[in-house]
Amino acid sequence: AQSVTQLGSHVSVSEGALVLLRCNYSSSVPPYLFWYVQYPNQGLQLLLKYTSAATLVKGINDFEAEFKKSETSFHLTKPSAHMSDAAEYFCALRGIQGAQKLVFGQGTRLTINP
Amino acid sequence: KAGVTQTPRYLIKTRGQQVTLSCSPISGHRSVSWYQQTPGQGLQFLFEYFSETQRNKGNFPGRFSGRQFSNSRSEMNVSTLELGDSALYLCASSLDDRGTVSGANVLTFGAGSRLTVL
Numbered sequence: 602a603q604s605v606t607q608l609g610s611h612v613s614v615s616e617g618a619l620v621l622l623r624c625n626y627s628s629s630v631p632p633y634l635f636w637y638v639q640y641p642n643q644g645l646q647l648l649l650k651y652t653s654a655a656t657l658v659k660g661i662n663d664f665e666a667e668f669k670k671s672e673t674s675f676h677l678t679k680p681s682a683h684m685s686d687a688a689e690y691f692c693a694l695r696g697i698q699g700a701q702k703l704v705f706g707q708g709t710r711l712t713i714n715p
Numbered sequence: 716k717a718g719v720t721q722t723p724r725y726l727i728k729t730r731g732q733q734v735t736l737s738c739s740p741i742s743g744h745r746s747v748s749w750y751q752q753t754p755g756q757g758l759q760f761l762f763e764y765f766s767e768t769q770r771n772k773g774n775f776p777g778r779f780s781g782r783q784f785s786n787s788r789s790e791m792n793v794s795t796l797e798l799g800d801s802a803l804y805l806c807a808s809s810l811d812d813r814g815t816v817s818g819a820n821v822l823t824f825g826a827g828s829r830l831t832v833l
Contacts, residue, residue, distance in 0.1 A: 643827075644721075644805055644824035644825050644826045645805065645824040647821055647822075650821060701763045701770075701771070701807070701809055701822060702748065702763060703750075707757045708758075
């Protein structure tokens, strides 16, 4: 079975500080991993994706994530938080055999303090 | 390029009624999938359609159904609504990548249909 665990349902950082959102996964097949962001009253927007081409993945708005197979992790980082980063972030997994089905983590709500 | 369009955006129903939600995928996308988002259960996969055929189904009761039309537009229906069906229903479309090794095709989500059951 495949699963995604996001550590910390709420994360709060100061504007300009490092953002670190944690994601661990479990998969019996090499996974494809994604980070999505959701702003209030909106759908999900893709931040970045891992598809085995490179372990360090860069996404939009200076977000990046590193795939670590030995730790089964795919943590999301951003060097300097901006007020506009306040949103809910979801890590998702898709196995090769999983077609278009994504398994999502529970989400992490990011708050930015001025 | 227009995104994924979901209608209606908001609706209120009462227990026992049924509801139909609509999704128009990005032009050229042939796969449409549906997800339910609730505060308690998070994001859960409902089903996926490709070429008018359901390819994959999540763990939901038979009251939840869907279909896809020849133009790739999709609808989902929930019958005999229960209070617990109150949720944001998200539709996502993608290019179909079955048979490729990439698996990199991304799901693009619509803004969702927020259903409230009273």
